Amino acid sequence: MSNQDTDLPASPNAAINIGLCGFGTVGQGVWKHLKRDRAELAARLGVPLRIAAISVRDPQRPRAIKLPAKLLRADPLEVATDPAIPIVCELMGGTALARRVTLAALKAGKIVVSANKALICEHGAEIFATARKHGGHFFFEASVAGGVPIIKALREGLIANRFPQIYGILNGTCNYILTQMEERDAPYAEILAEAKALGYAEADEALDVQGWDAAHKAAVLAWLAHGLWVPPSRMIVEGIERVTPADFKNAAQLGYSIKLLAIITRDFSTEELSVKVHPALLPDSDVIASVNGVYNAISVTGDIVGTTLYIGKGAGQDATASAVISDIADAAALLRSGRCARLPSELAPLPSAAAAPSTVKLAPLERIEGRYYLRLTVRDEPGVLARIASVMARHAVSISSVLQTPSEFPDMASLVLTTxxxxxxAMRDTLRQLARLSIVSGAPLLLRICEFKT
Incomplete structure (x- = not known):
């Protein structure tokens, strides 16, 4: 078989070998773009890149992309431990097998490139420790915000900063659904079905719409910026399933849009860190409020640089492949010259976070403050507002504004309060007590109002 048939560089002995573990959407994108741009990449890097092996579940299965049979492997561990392959791309998804493959490659002193935010969130500490111990390297630009180079920005361009505030849209599926609900005055279930049909949402949408995907990404950013691994179980994580078209109308009347936000804040005076993912009312004046569709957007406030903003496609084959290939390029530079543009990710989080495990602690709920939007379905009768206000006053929650609109249910009203x-x-205790009132029907909806200082 000729080099042209295998689509490999003409000088394979000079090439850097790459192994792909997984050949789904992202793996196919990496293959496509490395193939298309191989000459330009070789010129930029000073060395050609060669995909030497690809692990797939079934090497015999017909594929839309024709792959040379000699590249295919059934066992990803074979790729991870092959001494002729110094760069291993873990693109399988999941965590169990991905962890085994990643650790095996790192123990062999290899460079691992991963787009797997769940793997990093659950096993990041073990992965970085293994890389340190065995001289491997772990690059993960594609794990957060797809084609938006937020990890590179934090680790390189903003390395001199400490970060009191990072917030933004980290899940394109939720942003698409919320955008369509707002623009078309359409219910959640209808837009979700359309998102699945278009390929923007998975068949099992729970990871996206319940906030867990964004929480995994927030965990990665929190570790980078502050050196503390925060599992999603210790974050405030809420999804978008209960947001209705009426909430968008109410928010617009108040001067806000609704976005699913990941928010990481650190008070350097108390060393308290807060990591949250939830739908939020964002002022229309905030640039991120106008970021729509499948796009991601992250605002990063540094103590030296001030606020910087990053916007781009957060998911999809091309955007994620772009980030993976960026890591491959850094890996190639490291192999070729012993150094690369970024700091090796396994050494430590950012300098500002180096002492974090011993000094930073998660903020208790009573120290996480803000304003709130509360929607209740209540009986349409005199004295209802007074009873609700009494409950809120008991927990020192003060009402800022009140909107009342008709409910779809007879003899009921929709009552919207801002605080x-x-x-x-205080808000958790208030919600618990309000839900017990006979005048309240169904579970109250609580959204945070986020007005960030920039």
């Missing part, structure tokens, strides 16, 4: 500054503990 002055309160805290998460």
């Amino acid at each position: 002055h500054q309160a805290n998460e503990r």
Whole structure:
């Protein structure tokens, strides 16, 4: 078989070998773009890149992309431990097998490139420790925000900064659904079905719409910026399933849009860190409020640089493949010259976070403060607002504004309250008590109002 048939560089002995573990959407994108741009990449890097092996579940299965049979492997561990392959791309998804493959490659002193935010969130500490111990390297630009180079920005361009505030849209599926609900005045279930048909949402949408995908990405950013691994179980994580078209109308009347946000804040005076993922009312004046569709957007506030903003496609084959190939290029530079543009990710989080495990602690609920939007379905009768206000006052929650609109249910009304500054503990206690009132029907909906300082 000729080099042209295998689509490999003409000088394979000079090439850097790459192994792809997984050949789904992202793996196919990496193959496509490395093939298309191989000459230009070789010129930029000073060395050609060669895909030497690809692990797939079934090497015999017909594929839309024709692959040379000699490249295919059934066992990803064979690729991970092949001494002729110094760069291993873990693109399988999941965590169990992906962890085994990643650790095996790192123990062999290899460079691993991964787009797997769940793997990093659950096993990041073990992965980085293994890389340190065995001289491997772990690059993960594609794990957060797809084609938006947020990890590279934090680790390189903003390395001199400490980060009191990072927030933004980290899940394109949710942003697409919320955008369509707002623009078309359409219910959640209808837009979700359309998103699945278009390929923007998975058949099992729970990871996206319940906030867990964004929480995994937030965990990665929190570790990078602050050196503390925060599992999603210790974050505030809420999804978008209960947001209705009426909430968008109410928000617009108040001057807000609704976005699913990941929010990482650190008070350097108390060394308290907060990591949250939830739908939020964002002022129309905030640039991120106008970021729609499948796009991601992240605002990063540094103590030296001020606020910087990053916007781009957060998912999809091309965007994620772009980030993976960026890591491959850094890996190639490291292999060729012993150094690369970024700091090796396995050494430590950012300098500002180096002492974090011993000094930074998660903020308790009573220290997480903000304003809130509360929607209740209540009986349409005198004295209802007074009873609700009484419950809120008991927990030191002060009402800022009130909107009342007709409910779809007979003899009921939709009551929307916004609050002055309160805290998460007080709001949880308030919701619990309000839900017990006979005048309240169904579970109240609580959304945070986020007005960020820039």
